[in-house]
Amino acid sequence: MLKEPDIQKSVLDKIRAGGVPMHSRTYFILRTVLVGLAGAVLLAGAFFALSFVFFSIHESGVRFLLEFGEQGLTAFITLFPWTSLLVSLAFLVILELLVRQFTSAYRFSLLRIFLWVLVIGVAGGTLIGFTPFHASLLSAADNDRLPVLGPLYEQVHDSHIDRGVYRGNVVSVAESYFIISHNDTDRDSDEGVWNVVPPEGFDLGTLSVGNKVYVAGRLKHGVVYAYGIRPLSGDE
Amino acid sequence: MDQELRQKTDEELARLVQGKNETAFGVLMSRYQSKLLRYGRKFLSETAPIEDVVQEVFIKAYQNIQSYDAARPFSPWIYRIAHNLFVNALRSKSRLPFITVDLDMFAAHTAYEIDPAGDEEREEMRGLIDRGLKELSPIYREVIVLYYIEQLSYQEIADVLHIPVGTVGIRLSRAREALKKYVEGT
Numbered sequence: 118m119l120k121e122p123d124i125q126k127s128v129l130d131k132i133r134a135g136g137v138p139m140h141s142r143t144y145f146i147l148r149t150v151l152v153g154l155a156g157a158v159l160l161a162g163a164f165f166a167l168s169f170v171f172f173s174i175h176e177s178g179v180r181f182l183l184e185f186g187e188q189g190l191t192a193f194i195t196l197f198p199w200t201s202l203l204v205s206l207a208f209l210v211i212l213e214l215l216v217r218q219f220t221s222a223y224r225f226s227l228l229r230i231f232l233w234v235l236v237i238g239v240a241g242g243t244l245i246g247f248t249p250f251h252a253s254l255l256s257a258a259d260n261d262r263l264p265v266l267g268p269l270y271e272q273v274h275d276s277h278i279d280r281g282v283y284r285g286n287v288v289s290v291a292e293s294y295f296i297i298s299h300n301d302t303d304r305d306s307d308e309g310v311w312n313v314v315p316p317e318g319f320d321l322g323t324l325s326v327g328n329k330v331y332v333a334g335r336l337k338h339g340v341v342y343a344y345g346i347r348p349l350s351g352d353e
Numbered sequence: 354m355d356q357e358l359r360q361k362t363d364e365e366l367a368r369l370v371q372g373k374n375e376t377a378f379g380v381l382m383s384r385y386q387s388k389l390l391r392y393g394r395k396f397l398s399e400t401a402p403i404e405d406v407v408q409e410v411f412i413k414a415y416q417n418i419q420s421y422d423a424a425r426p427f428s429p430w431i432y433r434i435a436h437n438l439f440v441n442a443l444r445s446k447s448r449l450p451f452i453t454v455d456l457d458m459f460a461a462h463t464a465y466e467i468d469p470a471g472d473e474e475r476e477e478m479r480g481l482i483d484r485g486l487k488e489l490s491p492i493y494r495e496v497i498v499l500y501y502i503e504q505l506s507y508q509e510i511a512d513v514l515h516i517p518v519g520t521v522g523i524r525l526s527r528a529r530e531a532l533k534k535y536v537e538g539t
Contacts, residue, residue, distance in 0.1 A: 123404075124382070124386055124404055124407055124408050124411065125379060125382045125383060125386060125411075127408060128378075128382060128408055128411045128412060128415070129375060129378070129379050129382075131412070132375055132378070132415060133375060137412050137415055137416060138416065139373065139415060139416055139418060139419065140416055140417060140419055140420070141419060142419045144419070145417075145419055145420045217515065218515075223511075223515040223516060223517065224511060224517055224518065225517055226517050226519070226520075
């Protein structure tokens, strides 16, 4: 244990003996650059994951479930891309910690900083959503040209038949039901042909052979009893 | 030479240290040694040796002096280093969690008035501190030490602890209440 007056002498002795190297200014500049790069990577990751959430909901048709009442809402919650949302939030939380640690942002409340980071993240994610970025990746995934992110994008067009959600082309329209077929020739096993009984009040006259449809319903004895049907446009 | 250095401000000395002037660092150490020892003893609230930790504070300060912005006050900068090392010492000796969540930091506290303590209040608090400081949790103990004993301003404490100024006000107010409650109950 050092006595009080010894501290100063001991430190100076160590410095003079070369035992306490002073970090150069370049060291701190490099550290700042590295922290900045890490922040940029985190922000880009958050932008990507958040914009993928928007893209996925839009492209997969999951958003239509919100039009299908209570059952649709339950299916929406089940099929929402929570993992991507959590990943983007995790990126934003780490980014906030980084910002607080290495800038003067600690002068503001955690909530205010997080709201700022969130606003920037959502704005960036939304902007990317307006670009063909994800659509081109999806197209690459469909053509087996996206090695790492391929499975992530392929699931966007899954039918989720295990969750009672089907998408396909109308192949036949009968008096009280219609038949849809799905065959996207990808690696998953959501292909099939289903007889669909529409919900009460649905006008089967609005459907024609070749139409793309999004159907939510319960499968019973090989027949889908739909509680919601949404015709899809060509690019949906 | 030493006499000339002793007339310089902390910030001027720090700038000299950035130019590798070891004597200037010696003068800075002589200015902060007793303050940091007092801060450490009161904050860590124990009789265990604090001298080794304060020596580490000076070594870290010397190693990182190039990161100090001489346009800003020196005092919060070195107190920040001390705070980090004291917290590490506290964690190694107790079971203090690695990350502590302080809910006061989440909300905005801009509405809180900053009320500089008068001599009378400081005198009253010194009496309370002598009797009950050890009973406070480290988070409140530290803010009391920095404000009433080290006489740092709210802004300086915010810079040392890396928390918003409003949170400093709230912590101080809660620490004062806890201290009064403890002393009145004994």
